[in-house]
Amino acid sequence: MSEYKRITEMPSNFNDLEFMDTNVILSSINEEDKKIAAAVEKEIPSITKLVDALVERFNKGGRMFYIGAGTSGRLGILDASEIPPTYGMPYDRVIGLIAGGDIAIRKAVENAEDDPDQAWKDLIAYGINENDAVVGIAASGTTPYVIGGVKEAKAKGLLTACVTNNPGSPLAEAVEIPIAVNVGPEFVTGSTRMKSGTSQKLVLNMISTALMIKIGRVKGNKMVNMQLSNIKLVDRGTRYLVEELNLDYKEAETLLKKFGSVKKVIDAQKG
Template identity: 75%
Template sequence: MPYKKITETPSNHDNLEQLDTLSILAKMNEEDQKIADAVALVVPEVTKLVDALTERFLRGGRLFYIGAGTSGRLGILDASEIPPTFGMPHDRVIGLIAGGDIAIRKAVEYAEDDTEQAWKDLLAYDIDANDTVIGIAASGTTPYVLGGINDAKDNGLLTAGITNNPGSPLAEAADIGIAVDVGPEFVTGSTRMKSGTSQKLVLNMISTALMIKIGRVKGNKMVNMQLSNNKLVDRGTRYVMEGLGIDYSRAEELLKKHGSVKAALEAGR
């Protein structure tokens, strides 16, 4: 018996074009409030993934996200924020999207329908058994993602699938299936909405927990963040002030001399 494709079921709301602005927004917010509860239900699966991923990451493995459309863009977004936030090299968490970089801004027709391209994209990074591949697809049926996950699994990599359809091919194919059932979208089938938001939450959980577990956070501070603009220098200076109990100017001097909050704290003790 085929699974129920929840992401394509009719919206709980109808005649949207007849609603006034306040009603549209209130009803969207009503639907959005269901997302965090749906994510809470998959925390055990996310925990299993983070623990297995951390082991491989500490052995030098990398984390790859693969996706198409909104899902692919969310993976790239998460990956791109790891270096400035946690000071990690750009080649440790990598996002790949069907259609290549041009698809980040513009849809590439039929790119997601190629079952072999994701593995070709991964092979360009000299993929190995310490790496982890997470496929992201609201539908759980995207050929680019499914093909990549199946090939990665066949080659001994750890695989996970983030989807919004429990029982979907992606949820079943991956070693760890993370199926977030957010229910029907406000606009029927528009998975850039609730489904996309739930994926962003799960990606935040995975990458942030990973960074904490490998020591890129101290207390609750981003002590390895890149000092790439004045805002971040100011933030880092205040972290050093707090950590060492010194004034702003001395903290800023230490930070700029040693290049990171972590190094400044160690030098100042």
């Protein structure tokens, strides 16, 4: 392992936070947040490489697993859980796993992230295979649960990648495709739920959205495969059809309810 600077543990650019006026606190946080998108931009080549590799595997029936602990694990689960309703994908294609299991989504589980063997145990419960990909998420890049999981996955021939905020960290060195977003020190020293977490959310949005577009789950700029699970989404789908097929609203709504998805209506009408 090469030497690396633990950026996520560096002292804040601000001090005496408890004496700051509320407006100064908020303005200072906002100034720090403005640095995030530029840091993510520098990692677009690595994100591109990952998405293209994922497309190849998804077209063979592969899956993507996010593994993480704490905030990072929760962000992976959030991203994974939004894929089925947004893009109509089965729940078993993008999967988020968190150290400590589902209870850790809401409550911290003591020492759960310290077991380097548990992530692989969690993964093999899903019958993981060589068409799958494992993306480890850890701001520090040192979480044993995540590092152990990607190392074992890589040894078994799976595609491995990571989203971290410490370039050159053990996690970044353990995977094929490291995405290391250097957002600098946090406003509250070491509080990686802030800039680091925000950068991770941006990167995960980019990975999953680009993947869904590339495998055909979007038409034009519309979510044509979204689940019609409430009135708002039925209305959205109906308006998509009005725009795409030049139908009146009632006819579009009737067709949408009959076929069950925007894409199926479009295919039927244009087929």
